[in-house]
Amino acid sequence: VNCQSFEISSQADQPGVEALLDKAFGLSRRTKTSYRLREGNQPVRNLTRVLRDSENGIAATISYWPITIGAARTKALLLGPLAVHPACKGRGIGLQLMRETLDAAREEQHRLVLLVGDEPYYARVGFKLLPTGRLSLPGPFDPSRFLYLELARDALQGVSGLVIPPHRAAL
Numbered sequence: 001v002n003c004q005s006f007e008i009s010s011q012a013d014q015p016g017v018e019a020l021l022d023k024a025f026g027l028s029r030r031t032k033t034s035y036r037l038r039e040g041n042q043p044v045r046n047l048t049r050v051l052r053d054s055e056n057g058i059a060a061t062i063s064y065w066p067i068t069i070g071a072a073r074t075k076a077l078l079l080g081p082l083a084v085h086p087a088c089k090g091r092g093i094g095l096q097l098m099r100e101t102l103d104a105a106r107e108e109q110h111r112l113v114l115l116v117g118d119e120p121y122y123a124r125v126g127f128k129l130l131p132t133g134r135l136s137l138p139g140p141f142d143p144s145r146f147l148y149l150e151l152a153r154d155a156l157q158g159v160s161g162l163v164i165p166p167h168r169a170a171l
């Protein structure tokens, strides 16, 4: 695996990406609340990367989705899903994918990133637990897995409410 060549994913990668995600998260992954924020939404193209591998097809994938928070309609990103092929785990690929894309997001003036995932893992790139009750999602979620990262100073300050996909906020 050439860990240096993360590429922006193309339409042709989609079947391989879906297969990897089914393997990583199981076939019921679409019932998760995070997916309510992806339905009818489009990932941010420049931040949606894959690692292609001749043996395993898609060796890793990450994507980010635009979201809108609360009555103030604060713009943010939802990170996920992130998955690394079982054959490629433990080589730093997941962390490197996140570092590169979070740097790119910062350069593109994105200010705030949310995700639902394992705090001990995502803490390595700076994610922190959200204060309980401040933000909510359109479905059930485990508050001990609801995390944020400020790309701009104090980006979470004053932000509260329900997280929804942007097209719902426009209604």
Ligand SMILES: CC(C)(COP(=O)(O)OP(=O)(O)OC[C@H]1O[C@@H](n2cnc3c(N)ncnc32)[C@H](O)[C@@H]1OP(=O)(O)O)[C@@H](O)C(=O)NCCC(=O)NCCS
Residues within 6 Å of the ligand: 024, 025, 082, 083, 084, 085, 088, 089, 090, 091, 092, 093, 094, 095, 096, 116, 117, 118, 120, 121
């Ligand atoms: C979680 C996942 C993305 C990690 O990718 P990876 O490329 O293997 O991880 P990295 O090599 O970048 O990081 C490895 C380090 O993170 C640690 N780590 C991995 N998963 C972890 C977790 N869930 N919680 C805490 N630490 C974790 C490893 O122990 C390792 O630590 P070390 O460097 O001290 O040895 C990958 O295992 C995966 O796809 N899992 C299934 C899907 C999933 O759980 N996705 C994200 C969670 S919402």
